[in-house]
Every structure is written in structure tokens, then in C-alpha cells.
Amino acid sequence: MSPMPNVPFIDGHNDFLLRLLRTPEQREELWLGAGEEGHLDLPRMQKAGFAGGFFAIYIPSPPEADAPDYEAMMDAPPYDLPLPGLMTASETQHIALAMAGHLMWMERAAAGALKICRTTADLHACMADGTIAAIMHMEGAEAIGADLDALYAFHVMGLRSLGPVWSRPTIFGHGVPFRFPGDPDTGPGLTDAGKQLVKACNELRIMIDLSHLNEKGFDDVARLSDAPLVATHSNAHAVTPSTRNLTDRQLAMIRESGGMVGLNYATLFLREDGRKATDCGWDPVMRHLDHLVDKLGEDHVGFGSDFDGAELPDVIGDVTGVQALIGQMRERQYGEELIEKIARKNWVALLERTWGV
Template identity: 45%
Template sequence: MSLPFFDGHNDVLLRLLRAGASDGAARFLDGTPDTQLDLPRARRAGFAGGLFAMFAPSPEHYDFEDYQSDKGYSVPMPPPLAPELAQDATLKMVGVAEEIEAMSSGGVRICRQSEEIRDCVDRGQLAMVLHIEGADCIDAEFRFLDVLYARGLRSIGLVWSRDNIFGHGVPFQFPASPDMGAGLTEQGKALVSECDRRGIMIDLSHLNEKGFWDVAGVSSRPLVATHSNAHRLCASPRNLTDRQLRAIADTGGVVGVNFAPCFLAANGLLESGVPLEQVLAHIRYLANHLGEDGVTLGSDFDGVMMPDEIGDVLGVPKIFAALERGGWSSRSIEKFALGNWMRVLRQTIG
């Protein structure tokens, strides 16, 4: 029996949408080689649920590999996305999620509260928590937030790396500090307060450092970075400084370890040969700064290249086995796999 785990970030809904096929939901349920995550592999791996991201892509596209060298990289960021484009893409991804749930014969469930996630784990159902990566689709009056909340949205990353009306993201650069750009706008601070009121978790991944501290100053909930790593080990601005880690620890928050090689490796390159040991190094570093209650999973499946030793969702049990060999107790590994996410989701979405 695989150890059940909850994961803080995947982009499978966008991957299915981009494939352009009308049977995306069926392909997820039956299994497809086009993704790193589907229901058959999830069951084999112990994937009990996760935050299913809805990211609205820009018309402009820049290939990461075109901008990296042995000295690092600096990828151009697209301009702010038109709200109508973001809303259209987001609604399509919500539709894919709802179709997966409807066609799953009870095997998949969109969850709105932590108790529903726990019930899914107990029943062997896959728990989907809907998340938007970049609030580009949300209007200043939060009318579209009402629409998404009613359909199950329970987690928001205020920005992807491009800017929007709520705040400023960090670009894909290396090496670089997350301390770049202005903080949240007044609309961004209002959105944080509104999410606290409703029980929508705020995700700090992709947000710049000033925005991070603005969220910390407004929100009364635990600070959460769903898919980020340690800046000290990999100097990407997408990763968190020691000072940020202390703030997350002080609120009882969590960091989901991101498997993307460019956020793991000391050289910051997007190369699949980065060893599993580098994932473990970030886990150990984060545990030293957050405690064992503050570290969990944030894979980024279907959003980026995976290390060869992980490959797809079936590679996650290798991490648990390596932690056990490294002396982690069964109780600590269970917290890392599931317990820490369950606690924080209970404190944020209810």
C-alpha cells in the first residue's frame, strides 16, 4: 500500500486543455502519456489529492531553454493579461475539472473544505482543490471571484510571474533575489482580506518579496508557498529567503517543495539530470528552518520538466523511501506527505 500524499501544485488541467482534445477528462481518468499525472498513476503512487492549478497562459510565449546559459538565465515576462482572456481560460479549466468529477463514478471529488479532503482520503477518492495561479481573471470588484468560489475555488496565487492589478511577480531569472519590484496594490491587499473572510488560501509562490511582506501584514492565516524552495540552495527569485522562511514558520505555515530542476539545482539550470538528492537537500534545509510541521509537497507536475529520478507522479514514493533511509521517522514522513497539508488547509479553507 502506497503512503497517501497531498500535493500543493499541478498544472494538469492546463495540460489537458492545451492538448485540444474534447476527451481530456476521459484521458485523465483512463490514463494518458501526455501528462505527468492521471488517475491510474495517482492511485498507484498514493496521490490522494492536491491543488489543481488553473493558469491562464499569455498569447506571448518564451521558451526557457532559449534564454539559459551556464551563467544563468533571464526570460522575458509577457505583459499583463487581458481579463477576458484569463476568464475564458479559467472557466474552461473549471469545466474540465467538473467533467472529470462527473465522469469519475465517484472516484474524483472537487473539495471545498478540509473535512471533504479527509473523507476522500478515507474512501480512496482523489480530492481536487481548485486553485488559480495568478488572479488575472479576478476583477477589482471581485464579481468573478463570486463565480469561481461558487464552483469550488479555494486557493489563489495572487500573481504568476507577470504583473496584474493585484501585485507583482518575480521574473524567471537566475541568479536573482526575490526582493524586486513594488508590493501589493491596494486592490491586492483588499483581495487578501476578502480571501481570509471567505476561507480561500493565499499562495505566496511567484510573488515578489515586498508582496510577500504585504500579505504577511494583512492576512491572519498561516503563510503558505505551495511550490517553492530554499533560496540559499538555489538563488532563483522564485525561492524563499531565510527571513521569509522564519515568517512562514512563525505563522505555522508550510512550503511545498517544488521538483522543477531550475528551482532545485545550485546552478539554476533546467536540466532533467538534477539528482533526487537535491530534492532531499531542500527538504532538509526547509525542515531545519520551518520544523517538520512546515515542509510538504508542491511538485509542479505538468507545469515543468521533472528530474529523471522522479519522472512523474509514480516517482514520489522514491522521495519517501529516501527520507526513511536518511533517518526520518514514519511519523515525520506522514506529516510531510499528508498531515502538514491537512492541518494548514483546515486553518485556511476551513
């Protein structure tokens, strides 16, 4: 029997731009060469059926003197990692601009194989002709000042998705710490500036990402926003009680809003024991996927890998392992129509609802 053809998929989150930020002198090799390091590059994405994805602008925290071994702590639960302090727009804006520039360079260097999508028309054109659809995302709004002027500037550059926080606090709100076991009710809700940010994102049709935001902030966005609620790379708290995972109450709110959750492949948020170890097989992945489909419904679940930002199960490995995940879905009686929804169609429909058609 001949192998099944690749199912094209859209992915809700990756940190490839951070790799380019850290080694800009190697960016051609990292992007255009089929390497064995990291989770993404253009040749592997094309081989894997990567039809599109959210490329995150993320500001790394400054190095800490005498910091404990956080990696070891996360592989030996329970753990409760302290969050870095707030970073200002003046400290971070130049880094965010550099990362936006890297994505624009990737578009040029790909010579027609990737396009930054600013509209649903762009997205549909990419799906039709096989061009990789890149969505500029900001994971943590440190680079946006309280006056929001930079939000409008980044929107012109192509920003179409934004998370108010990456765990550490911003002037807009508070994220969840990396804690296991724990729940997402970890602090206060959005600040006044955060409420204005939600309003401005709605006006600009910038999707608001709830991954990393704490529970009170989540509830504030749900109350204030007129857009679907979306968590681009989050899992089910009922399966793995990490602060980063969503409770069934939150999942119900996302479903009611017409929103969506992207399944995160990070072992920290998949394994029931909360460890980072990558030798966990398919069972944790499928337990989360089954739970998300059960609670959200078939039209509100997708992929949200966290490629190049997390440790992944060995059975996935990198972007080329997504088709193996799809194979597991088939083995567990996910029909082809549902597979195509989760792989690609749900993200397209969600962006239509958010951006407008």
C-alpha cells in the same frame, strides 16, 4: 522482504488542467487512460498513492513573435527572462471558466474516484475513504476583476486557493521574473486592489498562495492577512539562488504564521547551478527538503510538485516517482511519523487552520 506500502500523499500544485485546456478533444484519454506522456492521469495517480492535490487554473501567455529560445536560456545560466505583460479579466475570464469546467468534468468522469473539496469535512471524508481530494486553485488572479465579483463566483464553483500572480504582473501585484542568480526582491508590493483581494480571500477562507509573488508583495500579505502564510510550490533560496525560491527570512515568517511550504520538484529551482537539466539525481531534492525542514520545522513542510508544469528530475519522472522520493527520505533517516506529516498530514492540518474545521 516485501516492498513498503504506498504512503498516501497530498500535492501542493499541478498544471494538469492546462493539458486539458490545450487538447480538450483528448481529455478522456488524458484523464482516464494510463498514458506515458505528462506527469498525471487518474490511473497513475491511483497507482502512486496520490491522495489529493491543488489543481491550478492558469492562464497561458499569448505567443510571442520572434521570441528567443527561453528553454535553452534556462539551461545555460545566468539568465533573466522578460515577463509577459498584464492580461485583463475580459481577456482571461473565459479561459479560467473553461479550466474550472474541466476540473468539474474530471470529477464526473472519475465516477466517485475524485471529489472537489470545498470544506475540511470534504477533505477528511476523502482521506478516510480513499477518494482523491481535488482543491481548485487559481495561479494568477487575472480572471478576477478589480470589483472582485468574479472571486465570489469562482468561490461558489469551488475555488479554495489563490495566488495573486503567476510571475507576470496582475492588477493585484507583481511576481518574480525567471532569473538566475537572483533574489525575490524584484519590484513593488501589492496594489490597492491586491490589498482588497487579500481581505476578501480571508473573509471567504480562500487560501492565499505566495509562490511566484515578489518579496514586497509577500511582506504585504504577511502584514494584512489573518491566515497562515503558504507557498504551495517553492524551494529554498539558500540552496538555489533563484528569484522563485524563498529566503530564510521568508521561511521564518511562514513558520511563525503556522503556514507551510510545498517542495517544488522543478529542476530549475532544485539544482544549485540553476539549470533545467533533469539528470541531477536525488541530492538537490534532499538538500532542499532538509533545509525546509530545518528552517520551517516538521509541521510546516509538504510536497508541491509542479506536475505537468515543469521539468522534473529523472529519478522522479512523474507522479509514480513520489514513492521513490519517500524511499529516499527513509534512507536519510526521516522517520515514518515525519514522512506521513510531509506527505499528507501537514497539508490537512494547514487547510484546517485556513478553511476552519
